[in-house]
Amino acid sequence: MKIKTVLLAAFLLMPGAALKAGFSEDYAGTTGGQFLKLAKGVRQAGMGEAYCAAGGNLDSIYANPAGLGYISDYQVSAMHTSWFEEIYYQNLSVGAPTAIGVTALSVNYLSMSGIEKYNRYRVAMGEKYRPHDLILYLSYANSIKENLFGVNLFMINSVIEDESASAFGVDLGYIRRVNEYIDAGVSIQNIGTELRFMNTSDPMPLNIKAGFKYRISDSFIMTADLNFPRDYESGLNIGAEYSYSIEKVGLSARAGYRTRPVSAHGDLSGLSMGGQVGYRGFSLDYAWVPYGDLSSTHRFSLSYRFGE
DSSP states (O other): OHHHHHHHHHHHHGGGTGGGGOOSGGGTTOOSOGGGGSOOOHHHHHTTTOOTTTOSSTTHHHHOGGGGGGOOSOEEEEEEEEOSTTEEEEEEEEEEEETTEEEEEEEEEEEEOOEEEEOTTSOEEEEEEOOEEEEEEEEEEEEETTEEEEEEEEEEEEEETTEEEEEEEEEEEEEEEOSSSEEEEEEEEEEEOOEEETTEEEOOOOEEEEEEEEESSSSEEEEEEEEEETTSOOEEEEEEEEEEEETTEEEEEEEEEESTTHHHHOGGGGEEEEEEEEETTEEEEEEEEEOGGGOEEEEEEEEEETTO
16 A cells, blocks of 8 residues: 555656646747647547547557556557648557566657748749657556556657757656546656757647546446646546447447637537447557547547457
């Protein structure tokens, strides 16, 4: 019991100094690495990004690495997102349970269509450049009785024309099974070095989140996350998933809502919906996430569980 108390206290107190650095809307635009904020998992996105205590698949890398501790078989997943304004985002992730815990690796790439170059006189030069971002994650999770602990080590590289910037960071996660119905979790995301372009350095978009998962039945779960980002006001995310099967085909329906982006993008911008079709270890997932006047985004992933 003493070991559990010390570990949990250290985990919760770690961001104490960082809490003095912002965590309000007044600090909007003061951080770099905005790519880190994107929901990188399709199931996660379909459930309103309320995924801190959900776990069970590779989406946990991006929401709370402790959730990887629920994985009991080898998994591989490939995702594609068609974002607005010809911005595209892909990732490839693999995860494996071992005798000492669950390990995972993920490669994430964001790109966009070419941007026209102009000279100092605002005359088009007839050339284009393509900004892009790359993130590599190395993840690990393990359990101590009813407690799951997880960590991500990651590297981010951003390129704008001829300039590039790199940074290194870590995510920490914890989940506890409170009882047969409820799991509770907390995650500290994007702790790391500053991202430096030329003579300008920006801190990473630190975020602290806490959440829970409530099992209404074996096929129906509800989730909720409370986020405290360094560069914006706090926000509540809620989600739900209902799963059922028809012979060997598994089906899931998902929905969620995020309170934080509504004021910026319109009333419907917090909504998300999605689903899954699975067969013999294969899973095709989809999520629809609107951003109001900025249009809607569509996420697809194909994954395989080797144990099924």
